[in-house]
Amino acid sequence: MNELSSSASTPTIQCEQLSHSFPMAGERFQVLKGIDLTVMPGEMVAIIGPSGSGKSTLMNLIGCLMTPEQGELKILGKSTSGLTKAQLADVRRDHIGFVFQQFNLLARTSALDNVKMPLMYHDEPIKDADERARACLESVGLGDRLHNHPSQLSGGQQQRVAIARALINRPDILLADEPTGALDTHTSGEIMALFRKLNNAGHTVVLVTHEMEVAEQADRIVMVRDGCLLQDSSQHLEGAK
Ligand SMILES: Nc1ncnc2c1ncn2[C@@H]1O[C@H](COP(=O)(O)OP(=O)(O)O)[C@@H](O)[C@H]1O
Ligand SMILES: [Mg+2]
Numbered sequence: 001m002n003e004l005s006s007s008a009s010t011p012t013i014q015c016e017q018l019s020h021s022f023p024m025a026g027e028r029f030q031v032l033k034g035i036d037l038t039v040m041p042g043e044m045v046a047i048i049g050p051s052g053s054g055k056s057t058l059m060n061l062i063g064c065l066m067t068p069e070q071g072e073l074k075i076l077g078k079s080t081s082g083l084t085k086a087q088l089a090d091v092r093r094d095h096i097g098f099v100f101q102q103f104n105l106l107a108r109t110s111a112l113d114n115v116k117m118p119l120m121y122h123d124e125p126i127k128d129a130d131e132r133a134r135a136c137l138e139s140v141g142l143g144d145r146l147h148n149h150p151s152q153l154s155g156g157q158q159q160r161v162a163i164a165r166a167l168i169n170r171p172d173i174l175l176a177d178e179p180t181g182a183l184d185t186h187t188s189g190e191i192m193a194l195f196r197k198l199n200n201a202g203h204t205v206v207l208v209t210h211e212m213e214v215a216e217q218a219d220r221i222v223m224v225r226d227g228c229l230l231q232d233s234s235q236h237l238e239g240a241k
Helices: 055-062 084-097 111-121 129-139 155-167 185-200 237-238
Strands: 012-024 029-038 044-048 070-075 095-100 175-177 204-209 218-227 228-232
Touching: 012 055, 012 129, 012 155, 029 070, 029 084, 044 111, 044 185, 055 175, 084 095, 084 111, 111 129, 111 185, 129 185, 155 175, 155 185, 175 185, 185 204, 185 218
Parallel strands: 044 204, 044 218, 095 175, 175 204
Antiparallel strands: 012 029, 012 070, 218 228
């Protein structure tokens, strides 16, 4: 976490009227329709909504993996509008750790080397890469699995490796798109407890799920439906259960 994350009153994430469409059958399919969302430092927010509602698109925009057609995204108070691909990659490297449903680990590659991967995108070689990767794996409870390949690990352990990889650049923001979607209920609970622990350690966490039991582990629940943000408070959703 670096100098940009200085002010506690500066939103960590600010989406202003984010809109996006994809080409479909010769027309445009409007997947996001003017999303306003502000996430403050230290928040843990769950984005919930049915399949196809635009959750992953919103996460990919917040994660600077793609740019919105309309609207503005600010990360730590800084606009990302007009940034080049290389500049967006720098924002990702310096501020954002991304966790995916399918773990996206390199096969035939040790946990340690998987976690070290994002360090390759620095201009200068990172001297203490091994120690950093080991510390990240220890922080997710895998200090005794450094040299195992993904195929030698359970689904929950693989997701822990992916979380360690997301932590390696000490991000301000952890984004997770359906991080428990490929896991059984018990393991999901363990992974959510890990996100809670990381949130308590200072990471702002935004995760996507379509399961209310998972979303309820967050402090705040945001619902996306048909590309719109419907409600923005866990209290408002009480009646929807
Ligand atoms: N790259 C793409 N090209 C075309 N359509 C897409 C693309 N990504 C997503 N979509 C469409 O946008 C809609 C929302 O997708 P997505 O954001 O993945 O929703 P969710 O994560 O809530 O299931 C879906 O109808 C999907 O088919
Ligand atoms: Mg999705």
